[in-house]
Amino acid sequence: MSISQAVSECTAGDTEGEETTPLLSNGVVPTRAKGASFASSVFNLMNAIMGSGILGLAYAMASTGIIGFCILLLLVSSLASFSIHLLLKLCDQTGINSYEDLGDKALQKPGKFLVGTAILIQNIGAMASYLFILKSELPAAISSLLSPGNTGDAWYDDGRLLLILVTVCVVLPLAILPKIGFLGFTSSLAFFFMLYFAVVVVVKKWSIPCPLPHNVTALPGAFQVISNSSDSECTPRLFIISSKSAYAIPTMAFSFLCHTAILPIYCELDRPSKTRMQNVSNISIGLSFLVYLISALFGYLTFYTHVNSELLLGYDAVMPRDIMVMIVRLAILLSVLLTVPLIHFPARKAVILMLFGGRAFSWLIHISTTVCILMLVLLLAIFVPDIRNVFGIVGSTTSSCLLFVFPGIFYLKISSQPFRSADCIGAALLVVFGCIMGITSFSVIVITWAKGS
Template identity: 80%
Template sequence: MSIIGNTNTDLYHECAAGDIGDNETAPLLSNGSVQTRAKGASFTSSVFNLMNAIMGSGILGLAYAMASTGIVGFCILLVLVSSLAAFSVHLLLKLCDQTGINSYEDLGGRALRKPGKYLVGVAILIQNIGAMSSYLFILKSELPTTISSFQNPDNTGNAWYDDGRLLLILFTLCIVLPLSILPKIGFLGYTSSIAFFFMLYFAVVVMVKKWSIPCPLPLNVTSGAFQVSNSTDSECTPKLFVFSSESAYAIPTMAFSFLCHTAILPIYCELDRPTKARMQNVTNVSISLSFVVYLVSALFGYLTFFANVKSELLIGYDAYMPRDIMVMTVRLAILLSVLLTVPLIHFPARKALILLLCGGRPFSWLIHIIATMSILGVVLMLAIFVPDIRNVFGVIGSTTSSSLLFIFPGIFYLKISRQPLSSFDSIGAILLMVFGFIMGITSFSVIVITWAQSS
């Protein structure tokens, strides 16, 4: 089966696959024979790339999600969302092997014809632009504080590096843009491994610093001395279950945090000895490790600030531990990790944009560069003007994230697969689709109502 863009120089070289059905250990085929190709990305490199696609700015919002749902409620939801994410990846990989299609957009075209193809492309573009803008939003808000923390505290001058917007533009041009123009996603395996260890360091520091900030939290630390609040110790008691309007942000934030589906198939295409079973193992390892890091950082972040946790966790440490060396280094580490994640998320966004505008045209460096610059320009504008990262998590998570993570894989499997509706995967696809619709509509409605009331 021929696949558009299968050239040696094509950035989006598609790993051709034949109709191999449920043979999970068979390699990807092309016209019935094994395709000759260069050695692909290693298993370890693919795991790091996928973890880097999973883990990003979402880790900073999960402590707020725990404060909005309670510890037990959060754990239940996190297990549910991560399990559904792994299952939806299973469905996508199964469809890839059954049809020979290895593009999320083309699966949409196979299931829902041309409208489905463009619907998926638009969803991927919006989702990834939202993700990248949230990452750069963190860079804009945290980088000036990070630089200031390494300076003499008596230095009160307004230097150029105190402007987060200027720093954002410089780092985008000097680091994000060169990495985003790389021809293959597999090249980012080394930067992805660095980004993961930065995230791991973040989780360790959050865990250690839980015992360094008193509770009840001080009201005033600007004078150099803690002024203990008059509140009772009840605010220092962790809540097991919490139900409020803020709970509507919890599942979208988790969906946002586990969404890696736009990068699954490109990583699959570049995996060495690609089979469904091998790629499923990559997915399972990546989601499991990300789950552990997410849970540890969310739990200890919540146990540090309790109901006072911010929608972006690092903000809480700025007030209470502004000159702490570990906080200073972890802030720098998380910024570098977020910065290295942006190019990885950029790849599927650019592919979707080129598909929407140019269809199946052969690879062109001119189109490649123009698309790269256009997307980064839009992302920069959003990162500069979006006032609160929670808005990005909520809206994107309840719309495109729920569609790409739950709804689309379920619909595509039911439309394309030859399995009866009574089979395990078909029943799972139905439940996945129903959960996605309920979660998306409910969360988005509550978020809109909350905005209207606050206005």
Template identity: 60%
Template sequence: MNAIMGSGILGLSYAMASTGIMGFSILLLIVASLASYSVFLLLSMCTQTAVTSYEDLGLFAFGSPGKVLVATTIIIQNIGAMSSYLLIVKSELPGAVAGFLSGDAESGSWYLDGRLLLLITSVCIVFPLALLPKIGFLGYTSSLSFFFMVYFALVIVIKKWSIPCPLPLNSAIENLQISNSTGECKAKLFHLSKESAYAIPTMAFSFLCHTSVLPIYCELQSPSKSRMQNVTVTGIGLSFLIYFISALFGYLTFYDKVDSELLQGYSRYLPHDTVIMTVKIAILFAVILTVPLIHFPARKAVLMVFFSHLPVSWICHILVTLTLNTIVVLFAMYVPDIKNVFGVVGSTTSTCLLFVYPGLFYLKLSREDLLSPQKLGACALVVFGICVGLLSLILIIFNWINQ
């Protein structure tokens, strides 16, 4: 569940606003079910081949090109994930600082500049932690992130009744100048627009845990595919529940005015609310400590693709970490909207790791008959992943061109 739940939870209310409550529910259920099924395929292949990583599965199925392809996909996916986390730091940390300073903060102050705060956080916290050769102690602190997500969902439910609808025309709730349009307060069951293209990529981004499943499974003292599958189904099911509750109540708070990053709406309408402040701090804490953890598989994949012929050295370790950190910070600084990260990364690398690769590898490695239920399911997974990924990416690019 720690591997599943991350920055995606902040984008799902926007996805619901883009598809409607029923449309979102059906799509989220489909993505969650397919994510669980693709984990089942990965575990089946793990027992057949005794591999310990996603990259090695690619090597076993398609040789060196398969290994390089999977490693490259993981690099791009993790850069996107780290960028989305740091985008949250850039957008929410200034508001958190301003909230603590209440009325004493000056609008042009350096400590309210999101990009500068992002740079300071990355240099002083993320980079030193990512440099560590072993980062096991962060595994304990990262377990807090799940409880922060539960807390986040509970606060979203509670605060639904703190913001009036129609929304105030200005940002401060204290000045109760309310918009006259009551039509803004009607939830849509089904909705289709150009923004709907971001829905499934955001969901795929939100349910991706597949790069962690094999290492976890292979490190168990007595691994059992059936018990691990039960754990996976339970984890994905509980994550689905938390995702759905937070998305639903976030949407029912702001309706069509919901931001692509949910917390921004609360920052606008409840700028000094104590509970919202604690949620921001909790999310920021979870995000900052999770970024170094994501560095590790990304760096491992980079070393595997580009430097496998070189001996392990601290110089290489530091340079790769610095390069990855620099790329991620630049993306987070200059990407204007978190939905763009969810959209592009979700429609390409997330759909590959979630749907396409597990299905392809199973079709290649399994000795079952081609018309067996598992192989037919794997084939459907590949077709779904390719169709959804390509369609979403084309619509997102078309949307950018027309902006």
């Protein structure tokens, strides 16, 4: 998931012919400049939706089967759209324009603290997933550019060392800046990089044979090609149920989480109304669904049972110096590198608000919080052995709360509608689904870890 630049104020515009939108300040409609267009808002929300999760969806399909994956992806995307519907209704009813303040309205200070903590953990997980990509992809990218005959002994083949250097020399200086608006354009670039990634996955499906070649040497971190590959491994499976399936829904929840960006984007929408914003979210989720499905399907049909939990790693073993793969790797690495400081900003803000409240700006607090968060994220990226663990744990905990549980609970607490209304019943079911999905997935993942160790 990427970070979309948020606006700081929320006002209302002319909504003639559409649903009334409060978005008021003390009941008064203030004058506002023309906001973002409908198309621009769709683009911004897609930037907020699409991120590192796209690299793990092919593995999710390999763990659930093609039809099983399609059903689950459709279910998660539909529930994401419905939970956005609930948030927008609450925004209209209360005039509140931030997720944390909705938590405060529904559950007082504990609610605000819960939302802030969930956002912090979610952003730490997102940053860890991005740094994990740097750790796994940067050595291969440098090796393919500098030394095609490299045997793996060069210093730049150590992904952990490269990750530390990049974090200290690039990420930390950018994250320490008090304002980082000039990096906002990378969100748009990242979106186009994801589209290019999907195109490359489709094109390379026809370039990689199945069964995979026996003489392929897997690079560090990539899948190991099994020498007795057979044609039976090239038959796609429609339904699969195994312990690996527990990673599927959390990865999807991680991939569709954009709810912290919904209200800010709603605020900057030209002629804001719930109808217009719901259409923005439906189109954004629908287009993201298509990109996710295409990249996951063709990634799975390329590697089948050998698909890696980080899809790009699979191409290293088969075509390490392919031009298209090298370009998409460099593009994603660039977008990841410049997106981490953007994701860091709301995480640091959440920590400072929870620990120091409304205290005036202090460089000591600012720098120490920045360094502590980045050290935690760096340790996670270095020592977590597989990116699916990040998707699984974060997706089954904070992503499920922000995507399913919190919107449902907040709506039930704040809305004045009778409990038997369709939205209240849907909100209750959303909470139940989120709790069951989160607890079940988290439990299976932990049990799998315990058995594996």
